[in-house]
Amino acid sequence: MRLKELAERLDWDLKTRNVPAENEVKTGYASDLLSDVLANSIEGDLWVTRQSHLNIVAIAVMRDLSGILLVNGVEPDPDTVEKAVEKMVPIFQTRLPTFEVVGRLYQLGISGER
């Protein structure tokens, strides 16, 4: 499913204005430990996290992730948004906690298989 469509169906807010979210998403990874994401994410993953600082953009760029979903209504830091827009990394926000949103993603066919 396209990232944009997931966002619509699950009612996420796009935090990075004008960053397109047209890419197809098949897999996801959920973790708040950046070194873990660096080691275990795969290209194209949608990353579910509650970390909001600038380094998440660096990780997404390095691992070629399709986007970042912030859980629990966490707001990204202003410099995070700025850099994500520049690097075209879409950042979404949901009010749901990780467990809940990952369950819904799984139901929509997004898997965590490595």
Place this chain on the structure above:
Amino acid sequence: MHILDIAQNSLSAGSTRVEIRIREEVKADLLVIEVADNGRGICGRMLNRVTDPFVTSRTTREVGLGLPLLKEAAERCEGNLEVHSEEGRGTKVVARFQLDHFDRAPLGNIEETLSVLIGGNPEVDFIYEHWVDEQEYRLDTREMRQVLGPVKLDDPFVLDFLRQDIRGGLKKIGAARFHKIMEVLR
């Protein structure tokens, strides 16, 4: 966040002087955060246990989760935590981190942390020193009091000035940046 917690421990221990030192050594890829106070200190028996979350949160109120969490954060980033203390003399907490470790949380909003500490405790002496290699930013509320005369440190205008001074000063020395990680984002 951590700094505020640890400094608050110092204040609960009745300190009249709190020294916060941050050293970013870019070449050595090292970040050292030090909080030293002249509070009542921690007795030897307790000192061995201050980083155990179960013992500390249950037996005292003055030392909460601040130290165990800081220890965990430092160790996760290839660093460590040392706590030195002498009863009646004071306590010194030294946390070391790998500066450019991905799991190291940013230093956060230092000007906010300091203005909360100083504004909430205008009678306490705060000394803040921040180095990035050889460059230094320094703030000493004892010097500020002399300049301010009758104006108190918790005056909103003073705190506002303070925040701006810290923000500008830290920017000038290139503080609180992720040096290598930022290269990825260039």
